[in-house]
Amino acid sequence: MPKRVSSQGGDKRNRILRAAIAVFSRKGFFNSKVSEIARASGVADGTIYLYFKNKDDLLISLFEEKMSEVVADVIQRTASGGGALEKLKIFIDNHMDLLEREAGLIEVLQVEIRQSSKFLKDYAPVKFFDYLDVLSGILEEGKRDGVFRQDLNVGVARRVVFGAMDELSRTYILSKKQKFHPSITAGEIFRMLSEGLCAQRA
Amino acid sequence: MPKRVSSQGGDKRNRILRAAIAVFSRKGFFNSKVSEIARASGVADGTIYLYFKNKDDLLISLFEEKMSEVVADVIQRTASGGGALEKLKIFIDNHMDLLEREAGLIEVLQVEIRQSSKFLKDYAPVKFFDYLDVLSGILEEGKRDGVFRQDLNVGVARRVVFGAMDELSRTYILSKKQKFHPSITAGEIFRMLSEGLCAQRA
DNA sequence: CTCCATGGAATGAACCGTAATTCATCCATG
DNA sequence: CATGGATGAATTACGGTTCATTCCATGGAG
Numbered sequence: 001m002p003k004r005v006s007s008q009g010g011d012k013r014n015r016i017l018r019a020a021i022a023v024f025s026r027k028g029f030f031n032s033k034v035s036e037i038a039r040a041s042g043v044a045d046g047t048i049y050l051y052f053k054n055k056d057d058l059l060i061s062l063f064e065e066k067m068s069e070v071v072a073d074v075i076q077r078t079a080s081g082g083g084a085l086e087k088l089k090i091f092i093d094n095h096m097d098l099l100e101r102e103a104g105l106i107e108v109l110q111v112e113i114r115q116s117s118k119f120l121k122d123y124a125p126v127k128f129f130d131y132l133d134v135l136s137g138i139l140e141e142g143k144r145d146g147v148f149r150q151d152l153n154v155g156v157a158r159r160v161v162f163g164a165m166d167e168l169s170r171t172y173i174l175s176k177k178q179k180f181h182p183s184i185t186a187g188e189i190f191r192m193l194s195e196g197l198c199a200q201r202a
Numbered sequence: 203m204p205k206r207v208s209s210q211g212g213d214k215r216n217r218i219l220r221a222a223i224a225v226f227s228r229k230g231f232f233n234s235k236v237s238e239i240a241r242a243s244g245v246a247d248g249t250i251y252l253y254f255k256n257k258d259d260l261l262i263s264l265f266e267e268k269m270s271e272v273v274a275d276v277i278q279r280t281a282s283g284g285g286a287l288e289k290l291k292i293f294i295d296n297h298m299d300l301l302e303r304e305a306g307l308i309e310v311l312q313v314e315i316r317q318s319s320k321f322l323k324d325y326a327p328v329k330f331f332d333y334l335d336v337l338s339g340i341l342e343e344g345k346r347d348g349v350f351r352q353d354l355n356v357g358v359a360r361r362v363v364f365g366a367m368d369e370l371s372r373t374y375i376l377s378k379k380q381k382f383h384p385s386i387t388a389g390e391i392f393r394m395l396s397e398g399l400c401a402q403r404a
Numbered sequence: 405c406t407c408c409a410t411g412g413a414a415t416g417a418a419c420c421g422t423a424a425t426t427c428a429t430c431c432a433t434g
Numbered sequence: 435c436a437t438g439g440a441t442g443a444a445t446t447a448c449g450g451t452t453c454a455t456t457c458c459a460t461g462g463a464g
Contacts, residue, residue: 012414028317030232034450035416044415046452055450085400111317114372119233139399148399156370156382156390157399163369164362170316171361180358188358196398197341197350197359198287214440235423237442246441251425 013051015041017065020058025104029059029112056120063113066105067127070098074134084142088161089190091138095165096186099172107173110166132158164189215253217243219267222260227306231261231314262325265315268307269329272300276336286344290363291392293340297367298388301374309375312368334360366391 019041023032034055038045052058074094081087098106113125135158142148168185172178221243225234236257240247254260276296283289300308315327337360344350370387374380 033448038416045450046416047414049451050413088399114316115230115313119230142399146401149397149401152394152399153390156387157394159369159373160366160391160394163365163367165365166369167361167365168358185358188355189362192354192359192362192395192398194398194400195351196394196396197290197344197354198396199348199351236425237423240442247424248426248442249440252439257424 012041012043012047016043016048016051016058017062020062021066021104021108024059024062024112025107029055059108059112059116060120060123063109063116063125064127066102067109067125067131070102071127071130071134074131078134078138084138084145084147085194087138088142088194091135092161092165092190092193093183093186096168096172096182096189099169099182103173106169110169110173132162135161161193164193214243214245214249218245218250218253218260219264222264223268223306223310226261226264226314227309231257231310261310261314261318265311265318265327266329268304269311269327269333272304273329273332273336276333280336280340286340286347286349287396289340290344290396293337294363294367294392294395295385295388298370298374298384298391301371301384305375308371312371312375334364337363363395366395 016037020032020037023037023040026032027036034048035045037058038048048058052061074091077094078087078090081090113128116123116125136154139148139152139154139157139161143150143152143154168189172180172182172185218239222234222239225239225242228234229238236250237247239260240250250260254263276293279296280289280292283292315330318325318327338356341350341354341356341359341363345352345354345356370391374382374384374387
C-alpha cells in the first residue's frame with residue numbers, strides 16, 4: 001500500500017479514482033468490472049488492490065474524498081453571501097453548476113451512493129449529512145433574521161430544497177437531449193422555493 | 203409461460219411479484235438472489251422462469267404493473283379535489299401515504315428503478331412519466347385558474363414537487379427510528395411548496 | 405562508471421465462489 | 435395415460451480477488 005511515491009507514480013491512486021467515477025457513472029456500480037476500471041486508468045487489475053481494499057472500498061473512498069471537496073467548497077462559497085436568501089441562492093446555483101463541472105461525479109453520488117445503504121451493511125454517508133447541514137445552517141439563519149417563516153420546519157425544509165435540486169439534477173443527467181440549462185433552472189428552483197407556487201398568499 | 207391457471211395456482215405469478223418486492227426492497231436488486239425470491243414466494247427457482255423471462259424482467263414487470271395501479275389510483279383520488287390547490291394537496295398526501303401502505307413497493311420504485319436506466323439498456327420508465335404527468339395536469343389547471351403563478355415553468359415545477367416528496371420518502375425509508383409521520387410531513391411539504399420559504403413576498 | 409543486490413511497486417493469469425439459468429424428471433389433473 | 439405446470443440439482447459463465455512473478459529505482463561496491 002504505497003503512501004506516496006516520490007517519482008512519477010504519485011497520481012496512480014487518483015488516476016484510479018477518476019477512472020472509477022467515469023466507469024461507475026456510465027454503467028453503474030454493479031455492472032462495472034474492476035478490470036474495466038483498471039483498463040481505464042491504465043493500471044493492472046491487481047494494482048487497484050494496492051490502493052483500495054476492494055470494490056466497495058473504491059466506491060466509498062470515492063464518495064468520501066470527493067464529497068469532502070464539494071462540502072468544503074460550498075461552505076466557502078455560501079459564506080460570501082450577504083443574507084440567508086442570497087446564501088440559499090448561491091447554494092442552489094452551486095449545486096446545479098456541479099452538474100456541468102463534475103457530471104460523472106454527481107451521477108455516481110446521486111444514483112450509486114443512494115442504494116449503498118442496502119449493500120454496504122454499516123456504512124453511513126456522513127459527508128452527505130455534512131452537505132445537508134450546510135443547508136440547515138442557511139435556513140436557521142434565515143429564520144433568525146426573519147427572512148424565512150418562523151414556523152419553518154428546518155428538518156423538512158432542508159429535504160425539500162435538496163430533493164428539488166436533486167430531482168432536477170437527475171432529469172438533467174438522464175435526458176440526452178439537453179432540454180434546459182442548469183443555471184437557468186437553478187433560478188427557477190430558487191424562485192419556486194422562496195416564493196412558492198401560488199399567485200397569492202392565502 | 204402459463205397465462206392464467208384455472209385452478210388454485212393462478213396467484214403464483216402474484217406471489218412471486220410480492221415476494222420480489224419484499225426481497226428487492228430489503229437487499230436491493232443486485233444483492234437479491236433469484237433463489238431467495240423463490241423461497242420467499244414458496245415456489246421452486248425454475249418456476250420463476252415460467253412467469254418471467256429473467257431477473258431483469260421481474261424488476262420491470264414489477265415496476266410496470268404496480269406503478270400502473272398507483273397512477274390509476276392517484277388519478278382517481280385527485281379527480282375528487284375541487285381546485286388545483288386541493289388536488290395538489292391530495293397528490294402529496296397520497297404520495298406520502300403510500301409510504302405506509304406500500305412501504306416495500308415504494309422503496310423498490312425509489313431506489314432500484316432509478317438506476318435501471320444504467321443497466322437496462324433500452325428500457326424507458328413510461329409509467330413514471332405518467333405519474334409526473336398527473337402532476338403537470340394539476341399545475342396547468344392551477345395556472346389556468348389563476349391559482350398558481352402565470353410564469354410558472356411547469357416542466358421544472360413538477361420536478362420540484364416530485365423531488366421534494368421523493369426526498370422525504372427516502373428519509374422516511376432510511377431512518378430506522380421514525381422521526382416524523384408521513385401525513386404530517388405531507389402537510390409541511392404542501393405548505394412549503396405552495397407558499398414558499400419566505401416570510402414576506404419580495 | 406559499471407555492475408549487482410535489494411525491496412517495494414506493479415503485473416495479470418489463474419483461482420474460486422457465487423448465482424443466473426437450464427432441463428431432465430416428477431407429479432397432478434382430466 | 436397424456437398433457438403441461440412445477441421442480442431443483444446441475445451447469446456454466448462471470449468477475450472479484452489473490453499471489454507468484456516481474457519490473458524498476460536506488461545505492462553501495464569494485
